[in-house]
Amino acid sequence: MTPLSLTRKIRFGLICLSLLSAPVAFAQEEPESENESESSYVHGDFQSDAQYYIYEPQIDGSQKVKEVIGNNTYLNILYDRGNLSGGLRLESYQPPLLGYDQRLKGTGVPFRFINYKWKELSVTLGNFYEQFGNGLIYRSYWEYGLGFDNSVDGVRIRYNLLEGVQLKAFVGKQRFFFANGPGIVRGIDADFSLNELIPKLELSSTKITGGIGAVSKFQSDDNPTYKLPENVAAFSGRLKMTRNMFNLEGEYAYKANDPSKANNLIYRPGQALLLLGGYSGKGFGISLGAKRIDNFDFRSDRGADLNNLLINYLPPLTPQHTYRLATLYPYATQARGEMGMQMDVFYNAKEGTLIGGDYGTSFTFNYSRINGLDKKAVVGQDSAKGYNSEFFKVGKDTYYQNLSLEISKKISPKVKAIVSYLFIEADNEVLRITNNTGVKTIYSHIGVLDVSWKFKPKHTLRFELQNLYTKQDNGSWAMALAEYQMGSHYFFALYNEYNYGNAKPSQQINYLGVTTGYTKGTVRISVSGGRQRAGVFCVGGVCRFVPASSGVTASVAASF
Amino acid sequence: MPGESILRAFLITTMRKTLTLIPLIACLLFGFTIHQEPIRKLPVVDVKTLDGQIVKSNSVLNKNGLTVINFWATWCKPCVLELNTIKELYGDWKKETNVKIIAVSIDDSRNISKVGPMANGKGWEYDILLDPNGDFKRSLNVNNIPHTFLINDKGEILWQHNSFAPGDEDELFEIIKKFTPKP
Known part of the structure; x- marks a missing residue:
């Protein structure tokens, strides 16, 4: 053996040793470092939904898909190492499923970012999601199920100035399908907590938090006829107080005049006011809300419509229903103007009481009502201002009303039942929910019975019966569903929606469908087939219209 | 040659x-x-308490045992069913394993004011946190709710599960017991 090869061997041995010892050294260090560990992690989530369409011309409003198959897919990949993180999202729509904006068609990386945290400072470059207060002047978020993403592509900084004061600032352009919109959006916001700021209040049972923010957008004026404001600013202030079981919160926002397609090019400034309050004790809770929205559509492109390039979020003060027939007539905030109120009551009657029975009974009640504003059109020279409106005067048009009561009861250790009644009134001339022409106000009464029976451990059968009674639009509907949850991994469901009250006998259609799925850990696979009625699909405050269709759908979702 | x-x-x-x-x-x-492979730690993200304070996600963990983090929303039927089911068992679980359950609501400003009254109205005794714009949700790659995580006192993510079917609560408790350090 030559001396050279010996040194080589030693060298390799050393490399080998160091390679072996490196992870051991890591493992030993880990418990000592209390803060960020230097290990790196790759994590992500994925979902793909594909639908094979069968064209059934006998269903009104069903569409022919020339590609036959639609597919929506995304994959998020994120990387963290200590204070550094970054990530990207790939999306593919070849073509988008029915009901999604067809401009989404394509494959690309519409979302990528890098973030670094340095003590109290956090800097993000690329796309980000952020919200100021309740979102009245700014909220960017992502809702895959709606094809909604108004992330801002630019820079965002968060800085914890003091204990109890957080500052945020950003600038960038908003996502518009696979590109960015034309306008620039920038904002600054401060959140504070008085209890953390003032040492005397630290132990007080009254907690006060609040904040102020400003957002402005820039878009050049290329309109030959009108002189349009290129920079439009909006401001908001908010305060929240909680004491023991009570809470009270308010946010007010003001926006400079912002003529746009959404407000018919009027030069009136906008206002938004949101008031929330509540009381809750053991087994009882009440939540109250009121709001006034006046000309508050805020987008980074004055020509944008639908759900595109929205800068802010105006929460609808109406309940978010989940039973299928109760989703037929949903409400979406009317940014042009509305006044509304809402009350929710939650009550749990304890077991062993008259109402509670052997296992307790739970009640949920909601009443909400949204009206228009009291508007008086401005005539003459100032007609570009649009209208005048008294702040506290409620308009006489009712846009929406919801009255609902849900009673949920465990009947025996194996049987649970939910009974629900809802009354929903919706002004179709304002909300434009249905494609049928000439439909004014829709009044509907809905009844739901939902019974589940756990006949042996991990095996549950569930039945739903629903009926919607109305004389307007497509008339009455009935629905039945049977679901079998087999163990914790498999489920099967069979359902039918029947439009028995349709005035056109040819449209008294059964929408029969079957769905089955498998879940394990964080992976979920489902396949369904059959007909799907037209409807509005909403998440949060945003809705999209899904036309009637027929075919087979397959979905895979995973997170890792 | x-x-x-x-x-x-x-x-x-x-x-x-x-x-x-x-x-x-x-x-x-x-x-x-x-x-x-290093076990991933709970990401440090700003979340809100019901009284509006901003706190770090890792500051709320149970220091003397395991923490269950459950993502839910007021409008999510299976989530409410899961939290209602565990409600009756939570007392026993705490006694036996000292586990702490944190229910993180992803409700946005539409329903956020209903979270406290609903949780109290249903008699839940979980710690409630708010994630109104989904920062916490996205950092943990939660795409559908309910989504449940089990975290140890070092902040390491031991287990996670998506969706709820009646009976899953027993499996969750088995997992909690498995990871609870024996005295």
Whole structure:
């Protein structure tokens, strides 16, 4: 053996040793470092939904898909190492499923970012999601199920100035399908907590938090006829107080005049006011809300419509229903103007009481009502201002009303039942929910019975019966569903929606469908087939219209 | 032939190099196998308490046991069913394993004011946190709710599960017991 090869061997041995010892050294260090560990992690989530369409011309409003198959897919990949993180999202729509904006068609990386945290400072470059207060002047978020993403592509900084004061600032352009919109959006916001700021209040049972923010957008004026404001600013202030079981919160926002397609090019400034309050004790809770929205559509492109390039979020003060027939007539905030109120009551009657029975009974009640504003059109020279409106005067048009009561009861250790009644009134001339022409106000009464029976451990059968009674639009509907949850991994469901009250006998259609799925850990696979009625699909405050269709759908979702 | 000797010399050096590479490859492979994938820690993200204070996600963890983090929303039927089911068992679970359950609501400003009254109205005794714009949700790659995580006192994510079917609560408790350190 030559001396050279010996040194080589030693060298390799050393490399080998160091390679072996490196992870051991890591493992030993880990418990000592209390803060960020230097290990790196790759994590992500994925979902793909594909639908094979069968064209059934006998269903009104069903569409022919020339590609036959639609597919929506995304994959998020994120990387963290200590204070550094970054990530990207790939999306593919070849073509988008029915009901999604067809401009989404394509494959690309519409979302990528890098973030670094340095003590109290956090800097993000690329796309980000952020919200100021309740979102009245700014909220960017992502809702895959709606094809909604108004992330801002630019820079965002968060800085914890003091204990109890957080500052945020950003600038960038908003996502518009696979590109960015034309306008620039920038904002600054401060959140504070008085209890953390003032040492005397630290132990007080009254907690006060609040904040102020400003957002402005820039878009050049290329309109030959009108002189349009290129920079439009909006401001908001908010305060929240909680004491023991009570809470009270308010946010007010003001926006400079912002003529746009959404407000018919009027030069009136906008206002938004949101008031929330509540009381809750053991087994009882009440939540109250009121709001006034006046000309508050805020987008980074004055020509944008639908759900595109929205800068802010105006929460609808109406309940978010989940039973299928109760989703037929949903409400979406009317940014042009509305006044509304809402009350929710939650009550749990304890077991062993008259109402509670052997296992307790739970009640949920909601009443909400949204009206228009009291508007008086401005005539003459100032007609570009649009209208005048008294702040506290409620308009006489009712846009929406919801009255609902849900009673949920465990009947025996194996049987649970939910009974629900809802009354929903919706002004179709304002909300434009249905494609049928000439439909004014829709009044509907809905009844739901939902019974589940756990006949042996991990095996549950569930039945739903629903009926919607109305004389307007497509008339009455009935629905039945049977679901079998087999163990914790498999489920099967069979359902039918029947439009028995349709005035056109040819449209008294059964929408029969079957769905089955498998879940394990964080992976979920489902396949369904059959007909799907037209409807509005909403998440949060945003809705999209899904036309009637027929075919087979397959979905895979995973997170890792 | 000179060509032949060049080829031989080349082959010998290549072989030698390859041979000396073998232990390197072997120790690399061995090194990787004993180098376990680090367990991911709970990301540090701002979340809100019901009274509006901003807190770090890792500051709310149970210091003397395991923490269950459950993502839910007021409008999500299976989520409410899951939290209602565990409500009746939570007292026993706490006694037996000292586990702490945190229910993180992803409701946005539409329903956020209903979270407290609903949780109290249903008699839930979980710690409630708010994630109104989904920062916490996205950092943990939660795409559908309910989504449940089990975290130890070091902040390491031990287990996670998506969706709820009646009976899953028993499986969750089995997992909690499995990871609870024996006294």
